[in-house]
Amino acid sequence: MAASVEPRQSSFGRLDAPATAPPARNGSSNGGIRRRADSPVRGCGFPPLISPPRKAIVEEEEQDEEDEEPEEDWREAYGSQLQLEVEPSTRDPRDEGTADAWIDRNPSLIRLTGKHPLNCEPPLARLMHHGFITPAPLHYVRNHGAVPKGDWATWTVEVTGLVRRPARLTMDELANGFAAAEVPATLVCAGNRRKEQNMVQQTVGFNWGAAGVSTSVWRGARLREVLLRCGIMSRKGQALNVCFEGAEDLPGGGGSKYGTSVTREWALDPSRDILLAYAQNGEPLLPDHGFPVRVLIPGCIGGRMVKWLRRIVVTPAESDNYYHFKDNRVLPSHVDAELANAEAWWYRPEYIINELNTNSVITTPGHDEILPINAFTTQRAYTMKGYAYSGGGKKITRVEVTLDGGESWMLCTLDIPEKPNKYGRYWCWCFWSVEIEVLDLLGAKEVAVRAWDQTHNTQPEKLIWNLMGMMNNCW
Incomplete structure (x- = not known):
């Protein structure tokens, strides 16, 4: 996914996920999500998983x-x-x-x-704020x-x-x-x-x-x-x-x-x-x-x-x-x-579409985010962030960012919280980040990201239009 970057003067803030989960309310273990007393989904509490679970009777x-x-x-x-x-x-x-x-x-x-x-x-910022x-x-x-x-x-x-x-x-x-x-x-x-x-x-x-x-x-x-x-x-x-x-x-x-x-x-x-x-x-x-x-x-x-x-x-x-x-x-x-x-x-x-394709998105900087350019900010690196995913249980193995239309690419740091299943499959998104000099970001006309999965599938450069507008994954 590409993002246009223009130098503008103002201040901005970012939402970063906290390192630890908040305590549950009322001593509950339901992640703090309350259900209304008249909720239509009441009456179906679940016991904790017992390890190992019993097997179903099969042929x-x-x-x-x-x-x-x-x-x-x-x-x-x-x-x-x-x-x-x-x-x-x-x-x-x-x-x-x-x-x-x-x-x-x-x-x-x-x-x-x-x-x-x-x-x-x-909102994309809210989605990223909550993390994995x-x-x-x-x-x-x-x-x-x-x-x-x-x-x-x-x-x-x-x-x-x-x-x-x-x-x-x-x-x-x-x-x-x-x-x-x-x-x-x-x-x-x-x-x-x-x-x-x-x-x-x-x-x-x-x-x-x-x-x-x-x-x-x-x-x-x-x-x-x-x-x-x-x-x-x-x-x-x-x-x-x-x-x-x-x-x-x-x-x-x-x-x-x-x-x-x-x-x-x-x-x-x-x-x-x-x-x-x-x-x-x-x-x-x-x-x-x-x-x-x-x-x-x-x-x-x-x-x-x-x-x-x-x-x-x-x-x-x-x-x-x-x-x-x-x-x-x-x-x-x-x-x-x-x-x-x-x-x-x-x-x-x-x-027909079944499995997801490889995709990635820039989430920081956000749409219309304004980065102040001054003597202080130009001395610090700016951290770009985003998410990536693939389909069929394939792991994302590489994410790269370009500031020059694909002529050169910078390797990003991957954050993969997921543990694969016992067959080695990965079902979840991951997150990426890369530090960029603010002056380099200032000089870029377009910033783009692309991801690779473990089978070396990656994203196309150009958008491929289709009638249903599906599986868009250009960088």
Whole structure:
């Protein structure tokens, strides 16, 4: 991501994350996030993880022969990175008269699509202030319609299709009948940074800035264990895809639920950490994030992670849901909306988005930040900062900054708080910084950053426009 820098005279301040987490209020261990007494997510407290968790009962031939490793409490693992205290969420006057009027939301969230449905991102400075783990009330939100009113006591998830033991699982069965797993994962909307594409040519999407990204610790039952317990059939039995369907009523395709799918290989791959998640940062999911249960697929775009999950269907073919085909595609740049519909570009499998690409963003200096130029500041180095991420569990290994349009690059210092899973996969963003002489910054017309992952994928120099404005990652 590039940033223009102009010398201007004034003063400025920066938000830096504190080194230690604040104490929890009222002696609680929930990171200081209070729930209202009349919260719709009450009545579903979670016991602490017991190490090692018990295994689900699965078919003998498909049991994981590896020893289970003890679960580490995420607050201990990332204690120095936690800054979860935020102002209370409230009823937003902009939700009055809509189907979402019952939901409490953080007042600092930036709304991107008007009054309804809610699509929003936090201010970038706030996002960076909280560091590695994003407080749930500040997590970006992508909704396609009204938020369903979930009830823990009555909610069920149906598992059907090509399984030998179809089931309708209650939330208590998901939370207590399967080994609980906790996975730190960065969620990113495929439209993150779309505004840059819309400034070149309007896409069919709204303006995401650079804060359509957030990181949480998610807790839930492993999809693999649920499918094995329900007796997923073999490949020879045509059990090739796992489809997910949410609860919301949406207009797409003349009326549908939100749905998508992953392959059997993905669904059963233990290294992918796919969860049916019912907790975020130690608390029940908020309504906007899928209460009471959602799909979590680390390393993938947010559009694959169905919220308010109602059905899991094992099928021979991929999902036929409207949103599976008419959303989350990177079509060639010459394809406009008319051509996409006339020539059925939406249905060509090579253009579907699953895993995230490599991306990085400059967060300091911030947009319109003013750096005073005087005898004092020119004697000190200026620290540029930002974040980077990649997809598919690949680790960010290098971040570089250029002040001269890519002719030369400075290597940045990486801060990678995450511990990889036992298969060596990384699901979270990291942070980078580099010290620059103020006079060098003053002489730069454009500053840009690029990241590299462990497979040496990096970012393109030029913006690649596409109809949906997705996966923008130019430097």
